[in-house]
Amino acid sequence: MKRKNLMVIFSIILLLFIAAGCTPETAGDMTDSNDSDSNDNATEEGSPSARDDIVIGIESDAVTMLANTDVNYVNDVQIRNIYDPLIERDNEGGFIPGLASEWKNIDELTWEFTLREDVTFHNGKPFTAEDVKQNIEYILNEENNSFYRSRWTAFKEVKVIDDYKVQIITHEPLPNLLLRIADDLLIMDMEHVQEVGLDEAAKNPVGTGAYKFSEWERDQYLKLEANEDYWNGAPSIKQVTFKYIPEFSTRLAAFLSGEIDLFKNVPVDSVERVENDGNSKIEMIGSSRINYVALNTFYDGPLQDKKVRQAISYAVNVDELLASVLNGNGTKMTGPLSKINADYAETEGYEYDPEKAIQLLEEAGYKPSDITLQLDTPNGRYPMDTHVAQAIAAQLQQIGITVNVQVNEWGNHLAKIRQREMSDMFILGWGPAFDAQGTVENLFTEEAPYSGFYDPEVQEMISNAIPIFDPEERKQAWAEIQQRLVEEAAWIYLWQQGDLYAVRKNLSFQPRIDEKMLVHTMSWN
Incomplete structure (x- = not known):
């Protein structure tokens, strides 16, 4: 997607929004949060206080902490902070290097990936081509009940060329193989999975991502802590909490009261309330x-x-x-x-x-x-x-x-x-x-x-x-x-x-057309 086309779509949505009237608020009749000092994050002198944590409101709990298992946005948006892909997307949806530094199509059935050599898992184990092979085999293994498997039927085998080079071979030509690699495949430490078993690994994940698993209280929250040795630089936000709040109106109330700092899908009839709050802002993007x-x-x-x-x-x-x-x-x-x-x-x-x-x-x-x-x-x-x-x-x-x-x-x-x-x-x-x-x-x-x-x-x-x-x-x-x-x-x-996001005013956050919330790209101003 070219930047020009995306900006056209964004402008159309914005004009429609400005022109539209508002209906009674989904959130109900709440008191004005401007009277509360719970979410201003300010010192007595009025300057922003130093923060190294963030709380993100999200609509439901993750199904599992295992990668490559459940095709589910709310699952994916959380665990992509724990695991890395071989290929990442930029904010316009284009492919950029992740754990793979480069790739090429050798023939219609064979793709080759060169991997980064400076990556370790959260437990200190080096990341190598063998990890790519084992994660793809995890998807293809029927016993693992991966919902991604139906999307990977064309994949035949993975060949490890050396520690940092791997070839993926398909049964038939697969022109959009890179899309499957970018949007589906996350790299977990399969040795850890095999050692502790699927059930335990689903509750205690080990990846290479910007954040390490800390605590998971089902139907309440997920807590992560910064990976200070992250290959792409230590995150400035050190503590992350995904707080599960199913109802739109409750998420909005939690945001305006300062309980959470960011949430997606602001009710369209409540945008004005967020914009009128002195500590808040709306970020908007035309989603994919x-x-x-x-x-x-x-x-x-x-x-x-x-x-x-x-x-x-x-x-x-x-x-x-x-x-x-x-x-x-x-x-x-x-x-x-x-x-x-x-x-x-x-x-x-x-x-x-x-x-x-x-x-x-x-x-x-x-x-x-x-x-x-x-x-x-x-x-x-x-x-x-x-x-x-x-x-x-x-x-x-x-x-x-x-x-x-x-x-x-x-x-x-x-x-x-x-x-x-x-x-x-x-x-x-x-x-x-x-x-x-x-x-x-x-x-x-x-x-x-x-x-x-x-x-x-x-x-x-x-x-x-x-x-x-x-x-x-x-x-x-x-x-x-x-x-x-x-x-x-x-x-x-x-x-x-x-997509409409409610965002704390002093949080640097750029919405993405792929809806990911990669916390290591965020910071407090």
């Missing part, structure tokens, strides 16, 4: 995350019928949702990829047309009043998620369809999707989403853990597109798949998320 409603074909219900899915899509007014629920804070999607995705193709979406919706239902043999659906949503994971769900239910009720909204705790919401326990529809987001395969393969194939749609012809199209090396042919193949998914009405296509 997409938000959608899956129309679940794994469930034996009316949404297995294509015409019913199309009818639902025509009956939901996305423009109205963006304006009235999100106050304009998002960019409408017409297909499965956002406009900042490298493989994005223009698609003709479903414009609001309730009469067309009723007509399609009748063609499918249904009266709207005959249909009762369930819509599952998390609470506090995405901007205004429960409000969005209720608004969609109200829109479908306007044509006679009854929708029961089921609100889930985030961890339970993910588990229901992975275990195929969802019923008709569910709200989910996906990101970082920088290329088509990273989204489409993971959300529209039979075995992918978060998929809500499966069609054998679509899966064959996906399988055929993955190994194409020629850039133009590859882009065309993914464009055809995007068009097919729109025709199939696999989702209610919603929006590219606009």
